[in-house]
Amino acid sequence: MTLRARLHRYGPPVLGVLLFCLAWQLIGAYRLAGMTWPPLTAVLAYLADPAHHQLLGRAAGTTFAAVALGYLTGTGIGLGLALLTRLVRPARAGIDRLVALVHATPAIALAPVFMILMSRETIPVAISALAVTYLIYVAATSGLEATKAAHADLFRTLGARPLTAFWRLELPSALPALASGLKLAVPVSFMGAIVGEWFGASRGLGLLMISAMQNFQIPLLWAAVLLTTLTSLILYGLLGLFEAAVHRRFR
Amino acid sequence: MTQATPDAIRLDSVSKSFRLDDGNSVTALEGIDLGLREGEFVAVLGPSGCGKSTVLRLIAGLESASTGEVRIEGRAPSQLAAAHRLGVAFQDHALLPWLSVAQNIALPYRVAGTKVDNARVDALIELVGLTGFRDARPSQLSGGMRQRASIARALVLDPDVLLLDEPFGALDAVTRRHMNVELQRIWSTRTLTTLLVTHSVDEAIFLADRIIVMTGRPGRILREVTVPFPRPRDPSVLRTPEFHAMVDELTLALEPEEAAL
Ligand SMILES: Nc1ncnc2c1ncn2[C@@H]1O[C@H](COP(=O)(O)OP(=O)(O)OP(=O)(O)O)[C@@H](O)[C@H]1O
Numbered sequence: 202m203t204l205r206a207r208l209h210r211y212g213p214p215v216l217g218v219l220l221f222c223l224a225w226q227l228i229g230a231y232r233l234a235g236m237t238w239p240p241l242t243a244v245l246a247y248l249a250d251p252a253h254h255q256l257l258g259r260a261a262g263t264t265f266a267a268v269a270l271g272y273l274t275g276t277g278i279g280l281g282l283a284l285l286t287r288l289v290r291p292a293r294a295g296i297d298r299l300v301a302l303v304h305a306t307p308a309i310a311l312a313p314v315f316m317i318l319m320s321r322e323t324i325p326v327a328i329s330a331l332a333v334t335y336l337i338y339v340a341a342t343s344g345l346e347a348t349k350a351a352h353a354d355l356f357r358t359l360g361a362r363p364l365t366a367f368w369r370l371e372l373p374s375a376l377p378a379l380a381s382g383l384k385l386a387v388p389v390s391f392m393g394a395i396v397g398e399w400f401g402a403s404r405g406l407g408l409l410m411i412s413a414m415q416n417f418q419i420p421l422l423w424a425a426v427l428l429t430t431l432t433s434l435i436l437y438g439l440l441g442l443f444e445a446a447v448h449r450r451f452r
Numbered sequence: 453m454t455q456a457t458p459d460a461i462r463l464d465s466v467s468k469s470f471r472l473d474d475g476n477s478v479t480a481l482e483g484i485d486l487g488l489r490e491g492e493f494v495a496v497l498g499p500s501g502c503g504k505s506t507v508l509r510l511i512a513g514l515e516s517a518s519t520g521e522v523r524i525e526g527r528a529p530s531q532l533a534a535a536h537r538l539g540v541a542f543q544d545h546a547l548l549p550w551l552s553v554a555q556n557i558a559l560p561y562r563v564a565g566t567k568v569d570n571a572r573v574d575a576l577i578e579l580v581g582l583t584g585f586r587d588a589r590p591s592q593l594s595g596g597m598r599q600r601a602s603i604a605r606a607l608v609l610d611p612d613v614l615l616l617d618e619p620f621g622a623l624d625a626v627t628r629r630h631m632n633v634e635l636q637r638i639w640s641t642r643t644l645t646t647l648l649v650t651h652s653v654d655e656a657i658f659l660a661d662r663i664i665v666m667t668g669r670p671g672r673i674l675r676e677v678t679v680p681f682p683r684p685r686d687p688s689v690l691r692t693p694e695f696h697a698m699v700d701e702l703t704l705a706l707e708p709e710e711a712a713l
């Protein structure tokens with residue numbers, strides 16, 4: 202890529218982020234949004250201060266573990282259900298409706314049910330997994346339907362058995378849609394875990410946000426938010442690269 | 453026509469209609485009677501949309517006849533595919549974008565569950581003039597190169613029935629002639645029942661034992677012509693007056709309205 206093309210491609214997003222940081226800094230520095238909006242540098246300084254590392258580190262460890270577990274569980278269940286609809290085609294309509302129904306029910310409304318069903322510490326994982334399941338299920342089922350008719354014809358004339366056609370054709374054809382789903386599931390898994398912590402978890406970034414808000418620890422509140430957002434964005438970006446690579450190769 | 457050998461491929465009063473989304477149906481083929489003897493090379497000519505690809509898809513077992521019957525060696529076409537004895541080069545090449553040229557050509561081995569014969573794959577790559585592109589992906593190839601890769605793939609398992617749907621459509625005249633000569637050479641070394649759909653009258657006469665001319669709406673067989681030139685055919689046959697007379701005759705048959713003037 203030439204420098205010009207690079208500028209064209211990465212220039213606007215980088216500029217956008219810089220402008221965002223600048224606006225944050227100015228609003229905070231001049232107290233344009235009141236006392237609850239600190240300058241960006243104050244939040245960064247708070248994050249950098251070793252005195253806060255233990256508190257933030259422990260909370261982040263708990264939350265990120267819940268995110269990872271929710272993401273993996275949701276991906277596993279979503280993939281499993283999608284495979285089931287592929288193997289047992291008549292089950293498709295039923296599973297579709299069930300997944301849509303669960304997705305249409307707000308997680309907040311399900312929270313009380315979770316609270317009597319499971320420990321407070323597993324609720325973040327459960328809500329995160331639930332949201333990811335839906336996304337991955339939709340991505341995988343639509344991916345499994347993305348096989349081109351011409352390719353399916355080819356496999357029929359080659360006398361492919363169903364399992365062969367699945368491995369060599371349907372699965373590779375499904376990868377682009379699946380990779381997009383895996384990327385989109387990242388912020389969803391973070392949201393699920395953070396919200397899940399608001400239902401009585403004893404530790405975590407979500408809990409830290411709530412308690413910092415109630416105790417008016419403004420820099421702590423923003424530090425927790427920034428830490429969550431940055432981690433989510435970085436993972437989203439990495440999976441975006443993965444997605445781009447899959448799309449280049451499999452489409 | 454000698455009836456000593458039974459036809460390898462038979463279409464008996466076959467018609468095919470497609471149901472459209474709006475509830476209507478379109479008749480693509482009507483009253484098709486066609487037989488290919490074992491080892492015979494038949495070319496199909498006809499205007500766009502007359503049902504040539506539909507005939508080929510019926511023989512490939514990709515469509516079923518609305519009425520009438522399609523049999524290969526007396527059995528359903530799908531059985532030939534199941535035995536991995538069918539080679540098809542599709543009009544739109546149908547290469548898998550995530551495989552290299554060599555992997556695409558080797559795909560029939562993998563689908564059949566047999567060991568990949570790399571020497572044969574390489575030989576076919578050379579035959580279709582793609583040496584140096586064996587590791588390229590289809591997206592890096594031109595339309596004509598993709599068609600050539602798909603012809604190599606159709607040939608790799610050494611099939612008993614070969615179906616070619618306008619396989620040379622995107623090739624320049626020189627490459628096309630070269631591919632025609634190569635195809636004839638392969639074809640002369642073994643018994644290979646072949647149906648070739650083409651828009652080129654020259655190509656049909658140069659390659660085929662028999663030529664079917666179709667008309668559209670609904671698709672029917674208008675004429676059948678037996679090609680008299682002895683084999684092996686040298687490209688010099690293309691310059692003989694007999695060849696030119698036959699080209700003129702068939703070109704005229706393809707334009708029935710003008711012929712009537
Ligand atoms: N799957 C389908 N659904 C509806 N109509 C179809 C379908 N396939 C073919 N047809 C119709 O059948 C007719 C014949 O189509 P076919 O593809 O066999 O033509 P063709 O002779 O191969 O044309 P070309 O030379 O342009 O490739 C056309 O009118 C087409 O619209």
Ligand SMILES: [Mg+2]
Pocket residue numbers: 504505506543617
């Ligand atoms: Mg066609």
